[in-house]
Amino acid sequence: MKARACYLKRVLGAGAVAVTLAACVAFAAPLGLPPVPVPASNPVTPEKVKLGDRLFHDTRFSSTGEVSCSTCHDREKGFTDNLPVSEGIKKLKGTRNAPTVINAVYLESQFWDGREPSLESQSAQPFLNPVEMGLENHEPILKVVRSDPEYQDLFQKAFGRSGDKITMVEVEQALATFERTLVAGNSAFDRYYFGGEKSAMSPAAIRGLNVFVNQGRCVSCHVIEQTQALFTDNRFHMIGVAANQMPKDLDELSAAVEDVKKRGTDVAVLSNEKTSSLGRYAVTRDLTDIGAFKTPTLRNIDLTAPYMHDGSLKTLEEVVQFYNNGGRLEETDPVPELLSGGIRPLNLTPEQEADLVEFMKALTSPEFVKK
Amino acid sequence: MHVSRRSFLKTTGAVLIAGAFPMSLVKVAFSAAQDFTFAYISDAHIQLIKGTKFVRNWDMGLIRSIREANLLTPRPDFFMFGGDLAQLGMKEELDHGLEIMSRLRGKVHYVIGEHDYYLDLGEYWQDKISPLYYSFDHKGVHFVVLNSILTYDSWTHRKWAAPMDRMLAMARLDNPDGSPFMVGEKQIEWLKKDLEKVDKGTPVVVFSHSPIQKIFKGWNFWTEDAEKVQALLKPFEKVTVIYGHVHQIQYNQIGNISFHAVMATAWPWPYPETYVQVESRLPKLTVPMNRADPFFERDATGWQFIDVRTGNVAMHYQLPDNENRTVAFDPKTGYPQDLKYQDSRNRIPPQDHY
Numbered sequence: 001m002k003a004r005a006c007y008l009k010r011v012l013g014a015g016a017v018a019v020t021l022a023a024c025v026a027f028a029a030p031l032g033l034p035p036v037p038v039p040a041s042n043p044v045t046p047e048k049v050k051l052g053d054r055l056f057h058d059t060r061f062s063s064t065g066e067v068s069c070s071t072c073h074d075r076e077k078g079f080t081d082n083l084p085v086s087e088g089i090k091k092l093k094g095t096r097n098a099p100t101v102i103n104a105v106y107l108e109s110q111f112w113d114g115r116e117p118s119l120e121s122q123s124a125q126p127f128l129n130p131v132e133m134g135l136e137n138h139e140p141i142l143k144v145v146r147s148d149p150e151y152q153d154l155f156q157k158a159f160g161r162s163g164d165k166i167t168m169v170e171v172e173q174a175l176a177t178f179e180r181t182l183v184a185g186n187s188a189f190d191r192y193y194f195g196g197e198k199s200a201m202s203p204a205a206i207r208g209l210n211v212f213v214n215q216g217r218c219v220s221c222h223v224i225e226q227t228q229a230l231f232t233d234n235r236f237h238m239i240g241v242a243a244n245q246m247p248k249d250l251d252e253l254s255a256a257v258e259d260v261k262k263r264g265t266d267v268a269v270l271s272n273e274k275t276s277s278l279g280r281y282a283v284t285r286d287l288t289d290i291g292a293f294k295t296p297t298l299r300n301i302d303l304t305a306p307y308m309h310d311g312s313l314k315t316l317e318e319v320v321q322f323y324n325n326g327g328r329l330e331e332t333d334p335v336p337e338l339l340s341g342g343i344r345p346l347n348l349t350p351e352q353e354a355d356l357v358e359f360m361k362a363l364t365s366p367e368f369v370k371k
Numbered sequence: 372m373h374v375s376r377r378s379f380l381k382t383t384g385a386v387l388i389a390g391a392f393p394m395s396l397v398k399v400a401f402s403a404a405q406d407f408t409f410a411y412i413s414d415a416h417i418q419l420i421k422g423t424k425f426v427r428n429w430d431m432g433l434i435r436s437i438r439e440a441n442l443l444t445p446r447p448d449f450f451m452f453g454g455d456l457a458q459l460g461m462k463e464e465l466d467h468g469l470e471i472m473s474r475l476r477g478k479v480h481y482v483i484g485e486h487d488y489y490l491d492l493g494e495y496w497q498d499k500i501s502p503l504y505y506s507f508d509h510k511g512v513h514f515v516v517l518n519s520i521l522t523y524d525s526w527t528h529r530k531w532a533a534p535m536d537r538m539l540a541m542a543r544l545d546n547p548d549g550s551p552f553m554v555g556e557k558q559i560e561w562l563k564k565d566l567e568k569v570d571k572g573t574p575v576v577v578f579s580h581s582p583i584q585k586i587f588k589g590w591n592f593w594t595e596d597a598e599k600v601q602a603l604l605k606p607f608e609k610v611t612v613i614y615g616h617v618h619q620i621q622y623n624q625i626g627n628i629s630f631h632a633v634m635a636t637a638w639p640w641p642y643p644e645t646y647v648q649v650e651s652r653l654p655k656l657t658v659p660m661n662r663a664d665p666f667f668e669r670d671a672t673g674w675q676f677i678d679v680r681t682g683n684v685a686m687h688y689q690l691p692d693n694e695n696r697t698v699a700f701d702p703k704t705g706y707p708q709d710l711k712y713q714d715s716r717n718r719i720p721p722q723d724h725y
Binding site: 217220247249250253254286287288290335337338339340341342344345 | 427428431434435437438439441442443444446666667668669670672689690691692693695
């Protein structure tokens with residue numbers, strides 16, 4: 001909620017007057033995006049960004065020395081891995097699709113189930129997950145950053161401390177700061193919609209935008225506002241993905257909840273498909289949230305296939321088909337019992353479906369457009 | 372008491388956030404040995420379109436509530452269905468509704484609503500589902516099911532061109548040619564006899580489809596002979612009336628009687644004042660729900676599980692895409708209170724322009 005309050009204030013002040021806020025200092029953002037929220041406790045500096053970039057790509061922070069953050073969040077793949085579910089150490093598979101880091105700074109919570117509130121707190125978890133980077137604890141990371149001469153220098157410049165003075169707080173802050181710079185707007189859509197450049201989008205994409213905000217009902221969750229578009233409502237919805245994995249009865253639900261209690265959410269949900277299928281419920285234990293996952297942004301979506309929290313839909317065409325059938329890929333598939341009330345059959349024509357895909361392809365930022 | 376309260380909360384962890392309601396509310400223990408809960412699903416309005424096609428939205432509401440209710444722990448002792456299983460009383464609708472209801476794991480007691488009744492005057496209902504009024508005892512509580520949606524015989528038995536015309540006339544809101552709901556003399560006589568056998572200290576819970584109090588006549592949020600029923604309930608120490616029909620949270624206290632409304636699984640009704648733009652006759656104790664988001668079909672619909680541990684009632688409203696609410700009888704004040712929003716400072720300001 002804190003992040004949202006801060007964010008709203010900035011929107012309100014975004015007109016003529018520059019707004020200064022003690023609690024959150026924002027810096028300028030590309031066309032179509034609001035100023036980047038920065039917590040007062042962790043200001044952005046070039047030195048910190050450089051350090052974070054280095055940490056993000058360092059494979060020494062995994063038990064095998066082969067996996068870094070960038071293994072699953074690869075710049076060349078839109079800061080994802082283009083796999084259905086991520087592979088960590090020893091090719092171990094998790095249960096969830098790697099979300100892009102691009103524009104993650106705007107999200108009010110991190111991970112598909114929103115179990116962490118900030119980039120800082122999120123960044124420390126994959127190191128310790130047995131199917132991701134597999135460390136027992138954070139000590140091996142501290143050992144490297146406290147002794148490696150390059151890190152000595154980088155930490156000194158970024159935080160004015162080195163050696164034993166370095167803690168995980170600085171590691172998390174540096175990683176988060178690097179991620180905070182990964183903002184990308186200025187897509188064909190932004191130039192068309194916010195920049196007044198009428199030729200920026202193709203006629204098919206323009207028709208697709210119309211479907212997106214009207215019959216397709218997409219915009220209700222993938223939000224476009226008057227001066228900006230995050231393409232997310234920061235909420236959690238059960239849209240029908242992996243419905244067949246969900247606990248069938250009370251016994252299965254109780255077993256999954258026990259799993260979360262025993263091993264912690266991060267470990268439990270990434271190692272067991274049944275537990276993973278709880279979605280937001282694993283965090284809130286509210287029946288409304290069973291099978292609900294966070295609305296992801298659609299920016300640069302063309303780069304980040306496959307789709308959905310479990311990577312079960314291969315293409316944007318499949319995604320559109322899934323929504324058009326009301327939360328199922330085939331019309332003959334059963335309708336999930338706990339489906340969100342926002343999901344229903346859309347009766348789109350094949351042309352409308354194709355236009356919608358064209359529109360989503362117009363959401364790629366120029367720095368990521370494949371040459 | 373505290374210990375058993377805590378363990379109760381822990382086991383219902385699947386649906387309750389521990390500590391969501393204050394311990395002070397359970398000080399007047401009815402009997403620790405007799406603690407039980409039941410779940411209440413109402414107003415499904417299963418509606419036939421044509422052939423085998425039914426309105427998807429209403430189907431989904433009932434299906435969702437049943438799926439959720441089946442995940443309750445500890446298991447409710449029984450389930451109530453609060454009326455309006457069908458939209459226009461057709462056999463197809465009642466059959467389809469019953470088929471969905473069959474997914475519910477446990478005993479169900481049924482209350483009839485006007486949408487189930489006015490096509491064939493309850494014939495199919497009595498044949499396939501349930502008597503129209505009856506009572507039962509469970510763990511020291513006396514439960515009464517009333518058929519409160521009757522009306523004047525002169526209206527019911529007038530010369531209708533077809534039974535469906537009568538059904539449609541009763542289904543219509545603000546119908547100048549409509550007729551108010553009532554329990555009727557015959558049933559009141561039965562109720563009097565039924566209650567004679569019951570000790571005055573026994574908690575009594577009455578289920579009806581319409582409110583046994585007068586709120587808004589134009590929509591039949593109303594029972595014409597409510598006062599007569601209330602008079603029969605007056606001698607009892609702890610009385611609760613739970614009703615459907617209004618598709619919204621309402622609660623009220625009249626003398627010794629606590630009133631609670633239940634949500635519909637189909638659609639929400641606005642509060643009467645938001646519709647007619649005149650002074651609301653809503654019970655003064657009620658804190659309105661926050662506005663429903665029309666995008667989410669389930670918003671402002673829901674179902675409830677009910678805890679009768681004090682002999683009075685605590686209603687736990689399960690509200691998909693909205694915030695769950697609990698309205699519980701508070702022995703200190705002597706009336707039901709919303710546990711979160713009873714203090715006006717905690718309320719979400721209503722939206723007064725669009």
